[in-house]
Amino acid sequence: MNVPPALTNTPVVDRAQAMVELQGVTKRYGEVDALKRVDLSIRKGxxxxxLGPSGSGKSTxxxxxxxxxxxSSGRIVIDGRDATTLPTNQRSLGMVFQNYALMPHMTVFENIAFPLQVRHLPKDEIRRKVEHVLDLxxxxxxxxxxxRELSGGQQQRISLARCIVYNPALILMDEPLGALDKNLREQMQLEIKRLHADLGITMLYVTHDQDEALTMSDRIVLMNGGKIEQQGQPDELYFKPATVFSAEFIGSSNLIPGIIEAAGTTGLSLRTAIGTFPVPAADHPVANGDKAMLLVRPENMTLxxxxxxxxxxxxxxxSILLGGVVRHFVRCEDQSTIIVQELNKPGRPVAKRGDQVRAGWPPAHARLLPATAPH
Known part of the structure; x- marks a missing residue:
């Protein structure tokens, strides 16, 4: 199969509008490249x-x-300034981690005020700034x-407030919500998104949690094996994954392997172990006999x-009940499994284990992917 050299959907960022630029950045540990010639630009605001699994290079x-x-090689530019070898304290950035790193002997006010005191701001200005972020x-x-008198969610908000109080040009967050329970994590996602909208500060967030990435991001950069696998707006990565890895990592996926047939003006079809299906036009060049993967999301399937x-x-x-939806696992004739997700509506027909069914999807809601990763 003819596979394009890169499927990253790299956005064009005007250098004057770039807060961060990575130019051919590689990080090597002995024989291992943790990052491999990464190019990335992040706009101001x-x-x-x-996003990516452990070992993908995101934290590096x-x-x-x-x-x-x-x-090991390459260049890092922050707000127009070469920062490749600059120490952290000269980079005009703030950092928030999973560990709140609050000083236990200080009050909330004193914790937030600390970075301003280090910068020798007048007391009146410190009070005004701290009160402002506490209101935020x-x-x-x-x-x-x-x-110690605060909940985990409150402590994380204080940690974030301590970061934004001195108005850094860039905030870096390394899995800051990992220690919180599900409900609190969801509340904090909305809180961080609101603060970003209110303040307009550039934020770079690291997570392995696809829900966090889809909820909060203007853009997701999906990492895999030290490289950028794909990047784009959340809905683009979900609805238009460029590779099998992207499709599997973001959302649930039915991936059906097959061979391209009838590639031409009359349309495409894919011959698989469970049948031959019409497929939509591909975003990459295909020819008869090419191996390919057909992606159908479970929510686009019906019984x-x-x-x-x-x-x-x-x-x-x-069948598994997941609150408002029901997820059915259908064993096909070749012993592969297809997932069908339906709304859990009152009065819907109930499918039981062992029932013979037909699992279907509109051809327009399927997506053809290359069977192999781009090089």
Missing amino acids: EFVTL LLNLIAGMITP IQLGHVAGRRP GGEPEVTSVSGRIDD
């Missing part, structure tokens, strides 16, 4: 999330921008408390044999 990239480590995070009522959909026969192996 943009919220960018580095963040630490390079923070100045915690230096690149809606925690003015806890100003006199110690960190039943509607005439306008493509379908396969199978047997219900299991």
Whole structure:
């Protein structure tokens, strides 16, 4: 298959508008390249999330921008200034980590005021700035408390307030919500998104949690094996993944391998172990005989044999109730499994384990992907 050399959808960023530029940055540890010639630009005021599994290079990239480590090769520019070898304290940035790093002997007010005191600001200005950020995070009522008297969510908001109080040009966040429970994590996602909208500070956020990335980001940079696999707006990565890795990492996926047939003006079809299906036009060059993957999201599939959909026969192996949706696992004739996700509506037909069904999808809601990763 003819695969393009890069499927990263790299946005064009005017250098005057760039807060961060990475130019051919590599980080090598012995024989291992943790990052491999990465090019990345982040606009001023943009919220960018580095998303990927453990070992993908996302934290290495963040630490390079923070100045915690230096690149083996390449250049790092922050706000128009070459920062490749600058120490962290000269980079005009703030950092928020999973560990709140609040000083236990200080009150909330004193914790937030500390970076301003280090900068020798007048007392009146310190008070004004601290009171302002406490209002922003809606925690003015806890100003006199110690960190141990606060919930985990409150402590993380104080940690964020301490970061934004001195108005850094760039805020780096390394999995700051990892220690919080699900409900609190979701609340904090919205809180961080609101603060970003209010303040307009450039934010670079690292996570392995796709929900966090999809919820908060202006742009997601998906990392894999020390490289950028794909980048774009959240809906672009979800609805238009460029590779099998992107499709599998973001959202749930049905991936059906097959061979391209009838590549030409009459349209494409894919011959698979469970049938031959019409497929939409590909975003990459294809030819008869090429290996490919057909992606269908579970929410785009239905149980039943509607005439306008493509379908396969199978047997219900299991069904899982997930609140407002039900997820069915359908065992096909070749023993592969297809996931069908339906709304959990009152009065819907109930499919039971062992039922013979047809799982279908509209051809327009499928996506053809290259079977191999780009080089």
